[in-house]
Amino acid sequence: MKLKLPEGSFGAYLFDCDGTIADSMPLHYRAWNKALAKWNCEFDEKLFYEWGGMPVAEIISTLNARLGLNMPVEAVCRQKERFYFELLSELAAVPEVLEHVVNMHGRIPFAVVSGSTRESVTESLAALKLLDRFDTLVCAEDYEKSKPDPEAFLLAASRLGVAPEACLVFEDTEMGTQAAKAAGMAWVKVPAPWERS
Numbered sequence: 001m002k003l004k005l006p007e008g009s010f011g012a013y014l015f016d017c018d019g020t021i022a023d024s025m026p027l028h029y030r031a032w033n034k035a036l037a038k039w040n041c042e043f044d045e046k047l048f049y050e051w052g053g054m055p056v057a058e059i060i061s062t063l064n065a066r067l068g069l070n071m072p073v074e075a076v077c078r079q080k081e082r083f084y085f086e087l088l089s090e091l092a093a094v095p096e097v098l099e100h101v102v103n104m105h106g107r108i109p110f111a112v113v114s115g116s117t118r119e120s121v122t123e124s125l126a127a128l129k130l131l132d133r134f135d136t137l138v139c140a141e142d143y144e145k146s147k148p149d150p151e152a153f154l155l156a157a158s159r160l161g162v163a164p165e166a167c168l169v170f171e172d173t174e175m176g177t178q179a180a181k182a183a184g185m186a187w188v189k190v191p192a193p194w195e196r197s
Contacts, residue, residue: 001196003096003170006186011166013104014156014180015134017114019052019172020190021101022124023094024084031083036063038079039071049192052173053115053147055140056080081120088127097170097190101133109135111156113169115146135160147175150183157183 019025029048036043041063051059060073093101101110110133114121118139125131136159138152145151157164169180169187180187 001096001191003100003188003190005100005168005188008186010108010168010186012109012111012157012160012162012168013100013170014111014113014153014167014185015097015101015170016053016172016176016190017112017121017124018116019094019192020170020176021093021097021112021130022128023092023193024124025049025052025172026193027087027090028084030087031080032059034083035076035080036071039069039076041067041069041071050174053171053175053179055115055146056117056120057140058115058146077117081117084120085123088123091124091127093128093130094190094196096196098130100170101130105133109160109162111136111138111160113138113152113156115140115152117141147173148178148182150179153179153183153185157185 015021032043056077057073060071060076064071112121112134118141121137121139138156143151143155157167164184167185169185170190171177171187172190177187177189
């Protein structure tokens, strides 16, 4: 399967990380289940994918509010990340996206724009031997408003010195494509693991 890119030439590519560059969503879901089990917290897989792009701390706070739980946000964050790092040897790149990273690297600047922590993004990209391909990483610590707000994408464009309308965003989530639209950027939707043939 090939990704169909929008028409035109672009001055920069902005990539989400989890589920876009890294085929990491199934691994993250396993890490979530392990971290939340201690708190008897159910995290439906469909909801997990709907919330793709939401920072880890925000997910825990939202689950607390929805389910009437009182999970310690920082501690569960650390635990979930640790469980994810234990699975990194299983991580692979999304081939349809990797093709564009390889073909365009060195021709235009690249940024990663993620709702994950800088540590998580760095570890994932390092495991895939892709960390050196990106000019900047915009991670959960770098902005106030998470996707679908455009703040993170606009920050990445600004860091790369490229106008938002000249950027192409690669995203696997609805929240991510909404953020790209709100930023005035073109975007391409990366199919979920079960949609790829």
